[in-house]
Amino acid sequence: MIVTFLGTGTSQGIPVIGCHCEVCSSLDYRDKRLRTSIHIQVEDKSIIVDSGPDFRQxxxxxxxERLDALLFTHQHKDHTAGMDDVRSFNFKQKMDMPVYGTQxxxxxxxxxxxxxxxPVKYPGIPRIQVNEIDLRPFKIGNVEIQPIEVMHYKLPVLGFRIGDFTYITDANYISREQIDKIKGTKVLVLNALQIDQHISHFNLAEALEMVEIIGPEMAYFTHISHKLGNHKxxxxxxxxxxxxxxxxxKISI
Structure with a gap:
């Protein structure tokens, strides 16, 4: 499995419009963050999790050049706004795009x-095949995916586990039952928004504590705001x- 971080920023991205802080002014390419998304190449399947406003870029x-499925963690616009651009894959692959999300x-x-x-499709619009998912495992081809329910303040959000890899974004609480589904993961991706506490996201200290509880071999933090500090x-x-x-x-698992 090869996982590529398409974007690692929060809903505003970095740099933030009109901001001249140390992070937004940084020349380090690692401090330039588009909205959060990943690409997963596993077996013969190409899967993207979330299509935010920066999806095309x-x-x-x-x-x-190929996409077999688009998964959504939740319905906030920084995770869904770019879905229109799947039509390029429609044209190239001559198929409707399978899309997976909760009700x-x-x-x-x-x-x-x-x-x-x-009911009447305008020429050239995206063509999608909607697949409703819940907390039960599902498959894309031979790839089994285990949804993980986490809380984004009061909003349920899905993370996803594929084999030894688990991806969680936009969370500030994970129940013991859901943690048990993550246990044994070798590589964990988790959100860490900023230094100070936040109402709907793990801050850095909380994310580090969750890593201690879950115990992966390696953890990567994502959904990062300019308030966390610069990468270095x-x-x-x-x-x-x-x-x-x-x-x-890119990470190989």
């Missing part, structure tokens, strides 16, 4: 992209088995 940057996600997509769901400085304070992810980072 991310796919072009990583030269992703709440699908309802939001129907509002945000109402033209996609009209924060990285110096992290344990050996924890890294800040950055846009374009």
């Amino acid at each position: 991310q796919v072009l940057r990583e030269r992703i 709440a996600v699908i309802e939001q997509l129907k509002q945000e992209f109402s033209y996609v769901f009209q 400085k924060v990285s110096q304070s992290l344990p050996d088995n924890v890294q800040l992810a950055w846009d374009g980072l």
Whole structure:
């Protein structure tokens, strides 16, 4: 399995419009963060988790020329806004794009992209195949995916486990029952928004505590805001088995 971080930023990305802080002004490429998303190449399947506003740019940057499925963690716009651009894959692959999400996600997509769901299809619009998921495992081809329910303040959000890899973003609480589903993961991706506490995201200290509880061999933090600090400085304070992810980072599992 090869996982590519398409974006590792929060809903505003980094740099933030109009901000001149140390992080937003940084010349380090690792401090330039698009909205959070990953690409997973596993067996013969190409899967993307979340299509935020930067989806087109991310796919072009990583030269992703085939997509077998699009998974959504939840219905917030920084995770769904780029779905329209799956039509390029429709044209190239001559197939409807399989899209996976909870009932709440699908309802939001129907509002945000109402033209996609009209009975009479306008020429050139995205063509998708909707697959509703819940907390039960499901398969894309031969790839089994275990959903993990986490809480984003009061909003349920899905993480996903594939084999020895677990991806969780937009969380500030994970129940013991769901932690048990993650245990044994070798590589964990987890959100770490900033230094100070936040109402709906793990801060750095809380993310590190969760890594201790779950005990992966390696953890990568994502969904990072400019309030966390710049990549170089924060990285110096992290344990050996924890890294800040950055846009374009590839890991093999």
